[in-house]
């Protein structure tokens with residue numbers, strides 16, 4: 328790939344979108360950053376190229392998600408522009424106009440799962456996943472790594488790629504026993520066909536720069552060297568910062584910038600970070616300088632102690648133990664015998680309950696993956712959602728992977744048609760990533776549509 332030496336940036340503060348006016352996920356998150364970046368003169372540097380965001384198409388959303396009832400019901404224009412901002416960076420990278428890029432957009436996305444009944448963890452749609460699926464469809468990329476450095480577990484991205492051996496997902500985050508969304512334990516390591524391609528690093532509250540760099544040096548970088556992705560995406564959440572009001576970690580702007588310098592992501596997409604004045608402008612500036620290959624040593628936020636924060640021995644041992652356990656999982660990643668599983672059942676099944684904290688929805692899901700010898704296997708998902716308002720939705724969703732084989736496509740389509748004719752589901756969906764077609768059916772209207 329022929330790349331220039333530029334770093335691409337997209338800003339989208341989404342002025343007209345907030346959960347409530349005083350909610351921590353609001354437009355000021357990016358306004359202070361933008362001021363700082365202009366003040367530092369970063370936008371005038373020849374190595375920085377700013378791009379305007381664009382709207383993602385409904386089809387780009389439907390390629391990744393099942394939005395209930397339809398895409399238009401789950402997204403605003405702001406969501407489409409945030410996702411579209413990531414797509415602009417992706418296109419610029421693939422065109423060779425930039426060496427790397429950072430989409431500084433909101434609303435964030437990493438808590439949005441494959442099925443979307445509403446907003447959870449401030450997210451409706453997953454900007455990184457939409458970008459990855461777009462890159463695969465448009466440019467034929469296959470192996471992609473997502474490193475999620477937000478303080479919260481990237482449970483949405485994990486859900487979307489849980490059965491995909493070609494997407495490596497590593498998330499480090501504050502231990503789920505002490506922070507939303509309450510997941511991201513080492514035992515969540517991917518389905519049987521993608522075992523070890525999901526790695527979760529729960530960290531103790533109070534983890535410092537030293538702690539996250541231990542994880543980076545001893546787990547993330549060696550695993551990436553083994554996996555050899557065509558592209559590295561960073562879900563760049565900045566809420567591990569020591570001033571963040573929503574979490575309890577002790578990472579500094581320097582710690583984040585150095586992380587970026589070592590990780591060298593092709594594309595970073597902003598996730599969380601809620602210390603609007605004391606962290607975000609500094610962390611974002613540090614990351615941009617690191618991506619541009621420039622000196623970031625002068626980026627020091629108020630309250631940062633020059634000798635850095637210190638972790639006690641107990642916390643250090645916790646981090647070392649988790650990294651050792653995950654290294655073992657990674658080494659055993661190819662030891663699951665799918666033939667043995669298949670001889671017992673054609674489908675692998677998992678059950679999930681999902682809570683949508685922002686919208687007050689309880690979801691119960693049964694997901695079946697066909698253990699196909701020819702392809703990644705299709706997914707059949709039954710999902711029942713109970714909204715606080717009393718609305719209930721019972722849906723069936725069929726998903727064909729990019730490499731879907733003829734038999735899986737036929738069988739999934741048959742399930743789709745049977746699902747429609749049984750009249751028990753409010754909505755039935757068919758997501759065919761091979762032909763890039765996305766259909767839905769409403770029982771109430773007795774009508775099919777295409778996104």
Ligand SMILES: [Zn+2]
Pocket residue numbers: 477478479564566598599600
């Ligand atoms: Zn977060």
Ligand SMILES: [Zn+2]
Pocket residue numbers: 699700701702703704705731732733734735736
């Ligand atoms: Zn198949």
